[in-house]
Amino acid sequence: MNATSSTAKSPLRDLEQFDQSPWLDFVRRGYTRDGSMAKLITEDGVKGVTSNPAIFQKAMGEGTDYDAQMKDILAHDIVSAGQLYERLAITDIQEVAKLLKPVFDETKALDGYVSLEVSPYLARDTQATEHEAARLWKAVAEPNLMIKIPGTEEGVPAIRKSIADGININVTLLFSLDAYKKVVEGWLSGLEDRAKAGHSVAGIASVASFFVSRIDGKIDAEIDRRVKAGDAESKALTAIRGKVAIANAKMAYQYWLGVMKSDRWAKLKAAGAQPQRLLWASTGTKDKAYSDVLYVEELIGPETVNTIPPATLDAYRDHGKRRASLAENVEDAAHVMKEAKRLGLDLDGVTRTLVDEGVASFAEAFDSLLGSVGTKENAILGKKLPETKLALPAAFGEAVKKGLDTWRKAGTIRKLWARDASVWTGRDEAKWLKWLDIVDDRYDHLKELEAFQSEVKARGFKQILLLGMGGSSLGPEVLAETFGKHEGFAHLYVLDSTDPQQVRTFEKKIDPAHTLFIVSSKSGSTLEPNIMLAYFFDVAKKALGEKAGQHFVAVTDPGSKLEALAKKDGFWKVFSGEKQIGGRYSVLSNFGMVPAAASGVPLKLFLEDALHGVRACDSSVPPAINPGVLLGTVFGVGATEFGRDKITIIATKQVADFGAWAEQLIAESTGKLGKGLIPIDEETLAGPKHYGKDRLFVYFRLASEHSHEQDEAVRTLIDAGEPVVTINLHDRRQIAQEFFRWEIATAVAGAYLKINPFDQPDVEASKIETKKLTAAYNETGHLPPEAPFATDGDLAFFADKKNVAALRGETAQIILKAHFDRVKAGDYVGLLAYIERDRATIEWIQHTRLAIRDAKTVATAAEFGPRFLHSTGQAYKGGPDSGVFLQITADDAHDLPVPGERYSFGVVKAAQARGDFDVLAERGRRALRVHIKGDLKTGLAKLASAIRAAI
Structure with a gap:
């Protein structure tokens, strides 16, 4: 200029x-x-x-x-x-x-x-x-x-x-x-x-x-079209070409003059x-x-x-040239407007x-503007943000671009942040979205959390034991496994099992006189944390007497039964949750931040990293550069258009526990109404020939501590045309950003699936069945009798009538063969083990799942109960009917009483397993239960041999 x-x-x-x-x-x-x-x-x-x-x-x-x-x-x-x-x-x-x-x-x-x-x-x-x-x-x-x-x-x-x-x-x-x-x-x-x-x-x-000028652009184009087509009014149309906009403006000015005289x-x-x-x-x-x-x-x-x-x-x-043109030829301008109307140029419609x-154009320009600003912002921040790389087959990649553009044009991410339930099913989704604000909220209350952290350190606890299930336990477990012990603070242990052997193992890890117990339960009425609390409060009382309560902290929603109990028993502190945040979306609320504070996580730095994740996924960030929308679109498009519904998480060792948290978030949020994403965690990476065409791989990679061997294995998958999303973390603390990104991504995927990602109807169904069984035990002193349809030594097999009809046989090998012969392409196999989760059993279940994967070329899930009931259990029961399940139960070598109750931990675990299986059967799932009698190690070895022979 x-x-x-x-x-x-x-x-x-x-x-x-x-x-x-x-x-x-x-x-x-x-x-x-x-x-x-x-x-x-x-x-x-x-x-x-x-x-x-x-x-x-x-x-x-x-x-x-x-x-x-x-x-x-x-x-x-x-x-x-x-x-x-x-x-x-x-x-x-x-x-x-x-x-x-x-x-x-x-x-x-x-x-x-x-x-x-x-x-x-x-x-x-x-x-x-x-x-x-x-x-x-x-x-x-x-x-x-x-x-x-x-x-x-x-x-x-x-x-x-x-x-x-x-x-x-x-x-x-x-x-x-x-x-x-x-x-x-x-x-x-x-x-x-x-x-x-x-x-x-x-x-x-x-x-x-x-x-x-935009008016002339539209009107003139219509005039030119009609003149070219030989319209009978071509001469009259040509006479007003280029005049309508100015005439329209002059009429507006005349109206203004009238207003000024009023x-x-x-x-x-x-x-x-x-x-x-x-x-x-x-x-x-x-x-x-x-x-x-x-x-x-x-x-x-x-x-x-x-x-x-x-x-x-x-x-x-x-x-x-200058002249007083606006007031000139007003009658001519009026004539032009009349002619435009007579000639049917539809100025009103134009x-x-x-x-x-104009609205759309400015919105498009704003999208482009925010995209430019966001891209520059990301470049400036550099390694302060995780890096995402997509390696998708061409058609998949194009479909993702189309999905992102659809979200952009519809402003769907803005609707999501505006709590518009129409993003999903239009029902009650809006009331479950407080997690969108929780990081800002916790950052605003940082001093309160830091004060608690200082008090915990000053009291010199040697251990912290968190008692919780699902969302209350999996997030804190990620923090404990990812960051380890912090100097000057106690080690954080997380117990999320009713297996009496596992409860006893954790009891041996702590000195109750020097332990801080964190009892974490949103509703305050969940069975597992309540009986764990009853047991460990009794343990603490034996060591501390009436001072036991001062070693307990509760995290629960306001007004819950746990809050009332905590006050009655003199708990040291009670931290409030948010009723409008579901458990699996609660890691950045007090359910994650209280154990983080207690274990010495640098809170300000952690929450600032989380804020980076929140801002990156903000409503103002266009979908193409919005990491949450991008990942969620890959999930949603992959499942709905390409059958890639097995979200297979590959992770660097140092951040591997994130997969267990993401597994719950994805499965419990999306697996319902016969739809869903099936997360596959901790399945050892193999070559392309071991996978079907239903996988989407997410490589969760800590750049500073990555494995070259793992990198090469992932590169082989990419070269073979498998869809892979690589997420590079430059620092372990960036896991805070990923918590939020995956929450957004899961909500976005839920929109693609057209489901409510914030309810969990089938988890509730399993709880109801469990409650029926424990109530029966309290009344009669025993669980309702059951009989196996077949036994083979110390292995007993159970199933509902429909599954029994498909699994007739007298030996473990024949029964298991019939069961696994039902696996077809696109299915997955779930091993659901209600046994203690320790190094030996984890090794057993991993070896077994890999044998099944390699024999059947299907995805496998290796889960421990009752832990998975509050996680993947929702998808197994309510998601797509593509799961083939083997539930594993066993005699308890030792049992533990639940103080104040007639039933024991072993009885609760057995009721949970049976309730779980009953719901799987009621949902028509291909399910088989095998019960190991006697020595667990011997029984697992025999079962593994039978499975290998069967497949």
Whole structure:
């Protein structure tokens, strides 16, 4: 853009003679700071500046003008792409406002304004527009700011409210006289509302931006189409080509003149109100057949503004002609409008389309702008963020791109953050989304958590034992396994089993006199943590007497039975959960943060990493660079379009326990209504020939401690055309970011699957069956009798009638062969072992699953009960009917009593196994139970031999 010579008067200044103000439709930091903007103001007489998302997209998306401020902001704050853009834009607007302040002062607040637009995403949301207008007005805090609000049906009430609140408003996206009339009504009513409330109406500025050239673009295209087709009215159509937009603007001006003569305006004017001036926007000429200054020259008139793009401003300075054109030939303009109507050019339809297209266009530009800002932000942050790489077959990759673009166009990530249940099933999803805010909430309460951490350290506990199930235990377990013991703090142990041998093992690991017990239960009525609490409170009382309660901390939802019990028994502390967060989404709430604090995790650093994850997945971050939406789309598209529903997690050893947490999140969230993703964790990596076409691999890789052998194995899968998502963590603490990213991804995948990812109906079904069995035991002293359909030495086999019919046989090998012969391509095999989870049994179940995988070329799940009941159990019962299950139970070598109850831990575990199996059978699953009598090690060896022989 060229500035005029200091020795020659700019033709733009001649517009002052006609009482018209030229404004510049352009903002760019370099242009503001190098003196170019100041020259336009002082030499060309530019009296105002407008911006829009398209202008900012070009400014921020190109070059390096904004890089220094970006780096400075990101060095001190953790912000989303949207927040970063806004900080940059506000700086620009404030700088331009200061340049224009002399004009503002000289014209007594008539001119000298700079405009900043509310988010284009809010064009159809009145309340959100009102809120954002007020927020931006306060944030910029310059008297010569105008907030741009679109003149949509939803925008008009926001315009009225904002005017009444004393905010200067630039109404944008006006195309039709009818829409303009509604805006004028909103403006007048806003002033009247303000006066009625006893506030001054003086000094509140407004312009109504009437878009011009886009109308001719639409109308002329229709004229050209009809003329080319030989329309009988071709001559009449040609006669008004290029005239409709200007005629439309002149009619709007005539309406304005009438308003200015009204009694209604006279009263407001007498009270000190400023007129709302018409502003001609979109004045760059699109059709090269017309003069490049057409929409400037033909719309010159008193008390109006023309906001001119740079190229048009240069052209007008060079050869523009000045005359009082706006009031000329008004009758001709009226004739043009009548002709347009007579000829069926449907100006009303065109203007409605232009509003919709304008809203969409600005939203598209905003998407692009935020994408540019977000991409630069990611580059600046570098290794502060995990890195995601997709290696997908071509068709899969294209489908993912299409899915991401669909989410972008529909604004679905914004709907998700707005708690719009229509993202999923439209039922009660909205009430389960408090996890979206929980990291900010916990960061705001950091001092409280740090104080607890200091107190724990001061008391010198030697061990911490967390008692919980599912979401209450798996997140803390990741923290314990990933970070290990912290200097000056106790080791964190996590018990999530009712197996009496396992309970006893953990009891031996602790000294109750020096142990902090954390009892973690959302509802406070879950069976497992309640009986674990009863047992270990009894243990603690034996060591500590009446002081036992002071070694206990509860984490539970407000008003729960556990909260009441904790108060009664004198617990040291009770931390509240959030009722609007389901257990599997609770790791970044107190259910994860309290054990993190107790075990010495650096809380500020951990939560700051989590905040990076939150901001990266924010509603303002376009899907293509939003890590949560990206991963969730890969999951959802893979399952729904390519049958890749087995999410196989491969992990570097140091972060491997993340898989158990992700397994619960994915399975319990998506496995229902016969749909779902089946997570496969800890299945040792093999070559491509060992996998079917139902796998999606996620390589969870700690870059600083990766395995070259593992890298090469993954590369082999990629080379073989298998879909692989690689997530590189640069630091273990980035697992905090991944917690949030996977929560978003799971919610996104749920949207693709069209299910509610926040309920767990089949987990509840299993609990009900278990409760029936334990109640029966309390009444009779024994569980209901059951008889095996076959025995082979110390192996006894159980099944429902339907499965028995398919599994007839007398030996373990024959029965197991019949069972595994039912496995077909696309299925998976689940080994569900209700035995102690220790090194030996983990090794056994891993060897066994790999033998099945290699023989059947299917995915395998290796789970320990009752732990998996609160995790993958939901998907096994409610998800797709592709699972073939072998449940393994055994005689307990030792049992433990549950204080205050007739039943024991062994009885509870047996009831849980039977309840689990009953629900699998009721759901029609291919399920077989084998019970090991006598010595567990001997029985497992025999079972392994029979399985290998069978497959």
